[in-house]
Amino acid sequence: xxxxxxxxxxxxxxxxxxxxxxxxxxxxxxxxxxxxxxxxxxxxxxxxxxxxxxxxxxxxxxxxxxxxxxxxxxxxxxxxxxxxxxxxxxxxxxxxxxxxxxxxxxxxxxxxxxxxxxxxxxxxxxxxxxxxxxxxxxxxxxxxxxxxxxxxxxxxxxxxxxxxxxxxxxxxxxxxxxxxxxxxxxxxxxxxxxxxxxxxxxxxxxxxxxxxxxxxxxxxxxxxxxxxxxxxxxxxxxxxxxxxxxxxxxxxxxxxxxxxxxxxxxxxxxxxxxxxxxxxxxxxxxxxxxxxxxxxxxxxxxxxxxxxxxxxxxxxxxxxxxxxxxxxxxxxxxxxxxxxxxxxxxxxxxxxxxxxxxxxxxxxxxxxxxxxxxxxxxxxxxxxxxxxxx
Ligand SMILES: Cc1cc2nc3c(=O)[nH]c(=O)nc-3n(C[C@H](O)[C@H](O)[C@H](O)COP(=O)(O)O)c2cc1C
Numbered sequence: 001x002x003x004x005x006x007x008x009x010x011x012x013x014x015x016x017x018x019x020x021x022x023x024x025x026x027x028x029x030x031x032x033x034x035x036x037x038x039x040x041x042x043x044x045x046x047x048x049x050x051x052x053x054x055x056x057x058x059x060x061x062x063x064x065x066x067x068x069x070x071x072x073x074x075x076x077x078x079x080x081x082x083x084x085x086x087x088x089x090x091x092x093x094x095x096x097x098x099x100x101x102x103x104x105x106x107x108x109x110x111x112x113x114x115x116x117x118x119x120x121x122x123x124x125x126x127x128x129x130x131x132x133x134x135x136x137x138x139x140x141x142x143x144x145x146x147x148x149x150x151x152x153x154x155x156x157x158x159x160x161x162x163x164x165x166x167x168x169x170x171x172x173x174x175x176x177x178x179x180x181x182x183x184x185x186x187x188x189x190x191x192x193x194x195x196x197x198x199x200x201x202x203x204x205x206x207x208x209x210x211x212x213x214x215x216x217x218x219x220x221x222x223x224x225x226x227x228x229x230x231x232x233x234x235x236x237x238x239x240x241x242x243x244x245x246x247x248x249x250x251x252x253x254x255x256x257x258x259x260x261x262x263x264x265x266x267x268x269x270x271x272x273x274x275x276x277x278x279x280x281x282x283x284x285x286x287x288x289x290x291x292x293x294x295x296x297x298x299x300x301x302x303x304x305x306x307x308x309x310x311x312x313x314x315x316x317x318x319x320x321x322x323x324x325x326x327x328x329x330x331x332x333x334x335x336x337x338x339x340x341x342x343x344x345x346x347x348x349x350x351x352x353x354x355x356x357x358x359x360x361x362x363x364x365x366x367x368x369x370x371x372x373x374x375x376x377x378x379x380x381x382x383x384x385x386x387x388x389x390x
Contacts, residue, residue, distance in 0.1 A: 011341040013373045020063070020354055022281050022314060024242030025190050027113050027355075029063035030348070031369055034318050034359035035117035035193065035248070037068045037081075040389055041089040044071070044078075045099040051106045053389040056366035058112035061373070065112055066193050066246070066357070067103070069119035073183070074176030076131040077120045082153030091118075091180040100187040113190040115246065118180050118235070120173060122201025123210060124254060126153065127160040134173065136205050136227070137212040138162040141255030154255060170217060170227065173201070178234035191244035192235055194228075196275075197286045199253035202228050206261055206271060207253065221262070221270040229278045236279040245279055246316070250286035251294070251303065265295055269310045282314040282355065283307035290317040290356075291343055305352035316355035317347070322368065322378045323360065339378055366390065 017029045040050055058065055071078035071090030080086045090096060100116065107114045123135035139162070143154035165173075181192055196202040204210040205227035211218045217226050228247075236245060249272070253259045262268035272283060285303035287294075294303040301309065308315035321344060344356065361368040361378070364385045371378060 011339070011345060011375060013341065013345070015345060015348060016356060017373075020314075022191065022244035022246075025113060025244050027064045028111050029061070030355050031062055032064040032066055032316065032355050032357040033057050033062045033362050034357035035066045035069055035195070036359055036363055037088065038363075038389065039087040041087050044088065044090045044092070045095060046089055046103055047099075049389050051103050054103050054114070055106040055110070056390075057362055058107040058110040058114070060362075060366040061369045062112055062358075062362065064355070065107055065114040067100075067114065067116045069117045069195050070100075070180070070184075072118055072120045072173075072176040073179040074120060074134075074173050076125070076134045076173075077176065078125070079121065079128050079130065079133075080126040081121065081124060082126050082150065082157065091116075091183040093183075097183050097187045100184070100189070104188040108188075115189050115191040115193050115244070116184050116187075117193040117195050117248070118177060118184070119195035120176070120201040122199075122204045123157065123162060124198075124200050124204075126157060133157070133160055133162050134165060134169075134201060135162045135210055136165065136217060137210060138164050139204075139210045139212065141199065141207075141209050141253060141259075143255070145256035145258070146254065147257060150254065167215075174227070174230045174234050177231045178238045181235040181238035185239055185243070191246070192239050193246040193248060193284065194231065194235065195248055196228055197248045197250035199255045199259075202231060203250070203253065203261075206249070207259065209253075209256075209259065221267055222274060225271050225274045229274050232275055232278040232280055244281045246282045246284050247275055247280040248284040248286050249307075252286075252288070265298060265306055265310060268294075268306060272307055272311050276311040276313050280311075280313060282316055283311065284316040284318065284355075284357065285353075287319045289320040291340075291347060292319075302347065302352060305347070308351075308353060314354040315352075316357055317344070317353040318357035318359060321356065321358055321361065322372065323381055339372070339375070341372060360385075364390070 140158035143158040146154035304315040304317040
């Protein structure tokens with residue numbers, strides 16, 4: 001094949017290299033690094049290895065780095081998720097601000113923007129002596145529905161004693177999100193992402209299985225958004241009017257991959273509408289395969305497409321980009337590299353989403369974006385890469 005022929009057959013990724021303005025911040029391109037917990041933060045602090053890890057991804061043409069989930073300022077926010085050693089970061093005071101400021105300073109000279117993902121694990125935490133796990137109705141979900149590799153851990157989490165939180169305790173958790181958001185700003189981050197997915201605390205308020213409350217925090221789908229709305233408002237107050245606020249949501253839960261937050265677009269609107277009104281700028285729709293139709297009876301539109309259509313806000317796609325298999329299908333086995341960029345580009349051109357997040361491909365290879373841009377063979381995913389910071 002001549003060079004000219006090879007160039008013609010490469011997918012033209014240039015539309016993904018257009019800048020995107022989210023509120024007062026312009027991201028240089030549409031390619032984001034998806035939030036990925038790495039458990040390399042002993043004493044809850046990112047060290048030099050973590051600084052270098054994010055810097056390399058930013059140098060590799062990532063437009064927006066979304067960090068691994070960082071715990072909010074609340075005693076029950078993070079612990080062992082049951083997936084191995086914890087070593088999870090959190091925002092709790094000047095040491096944590098200083099440590100993340102070093103990451104931000106390493107990323108900014110590349111031109112990339114960087115935002116932290118905030119999480120409170122809620123019911124998804126192995127019992128420990130520090131603080132009981134926190135769940136709106138003291139529930140974990142049905143552990144028998146968890147994935148095979150996780151079911152034994154799920155049974156332990158489900159059996160843990162989780163007291164029913166009072167109004168005051170819930171307000172304290174909301175404040176913890178606000179305090180963490182303020183610390184993120186003090187560290188110099190460009191905005192904020194909230195983890196409202198996968199069965200962790202925010203999602204456990206949204207999900208009818210774990211939220212059976214009959215007070216202002218529970219009830220129908222709109223009432224179950226009350227907690228998330230309060231969190232969004234607290235974070236918006238902390239970050240100001242110019243910084244972008246991203247919100248990740250998902251149908252699936254780690255407690256149950258088949259779970260659905262919303263069975264119809266109308267039900268999804270009941271959840272995303274109040275969040276949009278509260279100040280979310282971009283909905284990050286977490287799915288395992290970015291092009292799966294969210295409501296196949298209605299249309300071919302992906303979950304990110306629906307989030308955009310229903311709220312009029314920006315949306316982000318993620319899941320399986322560059323791979324033949326989705327994330328949970330490769331926890332213990334490899335996935336072949338697959339150039340599914342043409343399908344991605346088609347949907348992007350149709351206006352289905354505005355941002356594209358890359359997870360395992362970037363975890364595995366900091367130069368993945370450049371390889372994809374050049375149409376090179378995309379590497380397979382090696383689960384061994386989970387064990388180190390390349
Ligand atoms: C090791 C690992 C850790 C992850 N940690 C998080 C996390 O902290 N927060 C989150 O929202 N998603 C997390 N995810 C999900 C990713 O953000 C992403 O949605 C998922 O990997 C699908 O994208 P991919 O197919 O490109 O890998 C994690 C994924 C992996 C592989």
